[in-house]
Amino acid sequence: MAAKRILFLAGDYVEDYELMVPFQALAAVGHQCDVVAPEKAKGDQIRTAIHDFEGDQTYSEKRGHNFTLNASFADVDPASYDALLIPGGRAPEYIRLNPRVLEIVKHFADANKPIAAVCHGPQLLAAAGVLKGRKSSAYPACAPEVRLSGGEFVDVPIDGAYTDGNLVTAPAWPAHPAWIGQFLALLGTKITL
Structure with a gap:
């Protein structure tokens, strides 16, 4: 199987784990991962935020790391x-x-x-109008956007993921094993032990 080229769409205060963990995991199995952010070029940095679940009504947010972009948004094909x-x-x-992000x-x-x-x-999928008739998980606070865009919100556990055709979604970073695993299956990536 040839390595796949994967485009990541990010920006300042992207969730730290949700950018860094899949970037590193997918690169570790041989895929080329290009991370871009609107109005930023290769070598620019974006700031991340760490969201945690500490028993409050919603997640808490803390300053994360800086991430150096390895591709330029303006050059994306x-x-x-x-x-x-x-x-x-x-x-x-x-x-x-x-x-351009929506395109x-x-x-x-x-x-x-x-x-x-x-x-x-x-939220990007809803704004781009690509969820109509599709099933999608998301952070529960985004459920209204999924529904308003014509999609069906799928409420999975925080560590679960859901695949609908070519689309795999999950509610938050605790779902990485399920979400990344299902994405690898969509990519056709097989890991043997």
């Missing part, structure tokens, strides 16, 4: 990528306002390429 990954955090909320998301959906979105990542 979605046709040259095999799959799309959308981490959560606060970034999806505002990068969905960028028309990129639509390309992957229209081409039926594998798409992985976690936590607030489905």
Whole structure:
């Protein structure tokens, strides 16, 4: 199997684990992972946020790491990528306002390429209009957006993930084993022990 090229759409205050863990895990099994953010170029940094579940009514947020982008948003040709990954955090909320981001998301959906979105990542899917008639998990606070965009919200446990065709979604970073595992299956990546 040839390694897949995976595009990550991120921005400042993307969720730290939801960017770094899949980036490292997918690269570790041989995939090329390019992380871009609107208005930023290769070598620029984005700041991350760490969301945690500490018994409050919603997640808490702490400053995370800096992440150095390894590709330039202006140079993205979605046709040259095999799959799309959308981490959560606060970034999806505002990068969905960028028309080029929405065009990129639509390309992957229209081409039926594998798409992985976690936590607030489905906000981009909803804004791009690609959830109509689809089933999607998300952070529970994003359920209204999934429904308003014509999708069916799937309420899975915090450590669960859901696959609908070419789309795998999960509620938050505790789902990484299930979410990344299901994404690897969509990519056709087989890991043997």
